[in-house]
Amino acid sequence: xxxxxxxALVDLGRCEVETFPVSMDLEQRFLGGSGIATYLFCKHAPxxxxxxxxxxxxxxxxxxxxxxxxxxxxAAVLTxxxxxxxxxxxxxxxxxxxxxxxxxxxxxxxxxxRAENETCLLIRDGRIEFKEVHxxxxxxxxxxxxxLREDVLAAKNxxxxxxxxxxxxxxxDPEGIIAYEKKFLETIDEPPALNTPDQxxxxxxxxxxxxxxxxxxxxxxxxxxxxxxxxxGLPPSGTKSGGGGKELNFQTAADRILLNTGLxxxxxxxxxxxxxxxxxxxxxxxxxxxxxxxxxxxxxYRENGWTRQAVLKKTKVFDPLRIDDLWSRLK
Amino acid sequence: xxxxxxxxxKCNGCRMCRTACAIRxxxxxxxxxxxxQVIQMDECxxxxxxxxxxxxxxxxxxxxxxxxxxxxxxxxxxTVIDYNKCVGCKMCLNxxxxxxxxxxxxxxxxxxxxxxxxxxxxxxxxxPGALTLKDSAMIQYDQARTSALRRTVGIRR
Numbered sequence: 001x002x003x004x005x006x007x008a009l010v011d012l013g014r015c016e017v018e019t020f021p022v023s024m025d026l027e028q029r030f031l032g033g034s035g036i037a038t039y040l041f042c043k044h045a046p047x048x049x050x051x052x053x054x055x056x057x058x059x060x061x062x063x064x065x066x067x068x069x070x071x072x073x074x075a076a077v078l079t080x081x082x083x084x085x086x087x088x089x090x091x092x093x094x095x096x097x098x099x100x101x102x103x104x105x106x107x108x109x110x111x112x113x114r115a116e117n118e119t120c121l122l123i124r125d126g127r128i129e130f131k132e133v134h135x136x137x138x139x140x141x142x143x144x145x146x147x148l149r150e151d152v153l154a155a156k157n158x159x160x161x162x163x164x165x166x167x168x169x170x171x172x173d174p175e176g177i178i179a180y181e182k183k184f185l186e187t188i189d190e191p192p193a194l195n196t197p198d199q200x201x202x203x204x205x206x207x208x209x210x211x212x213x214x215x216x217x218x219x220x221x222x223x224x225x226x227x228x229x230x231x232x233g234l235p236p237s238g239t240k241s242g243g244g245g246k247e248l249n250f251q252t253a254a255d256r257i258l259l260n261t262g263l264x265x266x267x268x269x270x271x272x273x274x275x276x277x278x279x280x281x282x283x284x285x286x287x288x289x290x291x292x293x294x295x296x297x298x299x300x301y302r303e304n305g306w307t308r309q310a311v312l313k314k315t316k317v318f319d320p321l322r323i324d325d326l327w328s329r330l331k
Numbered sequence: 332x333x334x335x336x337x338x339x340x341k342c343n344g345c346r347m348c349r350t351a352c353a354i355r356x357x358x359x360x361x362x363x364x365x366x367x368q369v370i371q372m373d374e375c376x377x378x379x380x381x382x383x384x385x386x387x388x389x390x391x392x393x394x395x396x397x398x399x400x401x402x403x404x405x406x407x408x409x410t411v412i413d414y415n416k417c418v419g420c421k422m423c424l425n426x427x428x429x430x431x432x433x434x435x436x437x438x439x440x441x442x443x444x445x446x447x448x449x450x451x452x453x454x455x456x457x458x459p460g461a462l463t464l465k466d467s468a469m470i471q472y473d474q475a476r477t478s479a480l481r482r483t484v485g486i487r488r
Binding site: 067068069072073096099103167168169170171174175177178181182185186 | 354358359361362364452456
């Protein structure tokens with residue numbers, strides 16, 4: 001079964017685009033945003049790739065709830081192998097880009113290869129056009145902004161990505177989400193709803209999983225990136241980032257997913273999805289060889305039991321995490 | 332007479348109004364189907380939400396060959412489209428000075444803001460308070476008061 005969300009594999013060298021829908025299974029396992037992005041990266045990135053080379057891939061994905069009433073602008077996440085650390089890196093893009101990208105018909109763009117000339121990707125209503133750009137002087141301010149926002153794509157020779165679209169994003173329960181968000185805005189000045197006390201007790205503890213333990217703050221942050229509710233262009237109070245000030249409220253997130261997409265998830269499943277996403281990233285980093293000179297990150301891995309011996313086990317780690325299809329890529 | 336006022340100095344461009352409008356009116360998140368449009372002005376780094384201004388001498392009424400758009404004597408419903416007379420010729424889209432009339436390609440008919448019958452949803456969803464529904468008599472007073480306040484700040488110092 002497939003969903004109406006689409007992934008585009010863009011081969012910049014050959015100017016070819018291949019699109020396929022996000023399967024229901026993929027959506028249930030990783031939702032969207034950085035979740036599916038990390039999966040796609042692990043799946044498509046060549047082993048021990050030089051991050052500065054054309055073989056490295058770069059994935060731009062819109063958050064799961066981008067463009068909906070819960071996150072009208074949303075946040076996009078750019079995933080690639082970093083030239084600075086040689087590890088998997090993410091960059092969050094605020095602003096209307098994510099919502100426009102979804103309305104233009106794509107949730108995830110996988111950029112492969114390197115464009116011959118300076119190229120601009122024009123994405124509109126399900127079509128991707130390659131447009132060569134020479135010089136930036138004659139561009140309007142908004143185009144230059146787009147270029148600056150995307151300048152991390154320099155190694156791909158992609159200068160700008162322009163998205164605009166008129167594709168309707170289906171809403172499961174229109175009146176339901178209107179009522180929910182309206183109530184939410186009305187209570188915006190009241191103290192934010194915190195995760196229920198016993199969960200908060202758990203929150204201070206470190207989350208254990210089949211592969212190793214993860215800091216709860218990282219679970220929340222990852223989940224925000226998956227859902228695309230990172231920041232919404234609202235005042236720094238950050239009241240819209242999920243209900244509890246800057247904190248993400250799992251119950252609010254689950255309610256919003258249900259009303260917007262009809263996917264029934266509970267708190268534990270959300271945490272599992274975030275854990276799965278972090279696990280994939282860490283397994284990838286370990287495979288690529290995280291070393292002690294990567295400083296704190298490497299220490300964090302060692303302290304929390306993320307070692308090559310511990311994680312590279314198919315039945316113990318990959319099967320319970322439901323990422324066994326990545327075994328051949330990550331072992 | 333009620334008028335929807337938008338303040339570009341308060342609008343933060345979150346598009347909450349646009350999304351809420353599209354969901355209420357069309358049931359989908361599609362900015363094309365929203366009655367309110369948020370214009371991003373890069374030149375001055377501002378956003379301005381735009382809706383039907385219910386012009387007194389409305390160009391859309393003059394442009395409509397079927398006399399489908401008319402003015403009503405109602406404080407809320409001022410300019411209305413009669414869908415029984417409308418043929419979907421899009422002349423009103425062309426005539427509107429604000430670009431406040433949209434066209435629903437699925438139904439083949441134009442649409443515009445109807446102030447949700449007096450309780451606009453976008454106002455509820457505008458967190459920075461850039462959108463307000465005001466009585467036309469109050470607008471002049473409020474503007475004058477804001478201007479007066481600005482001037483008295485200097486005096487107090």
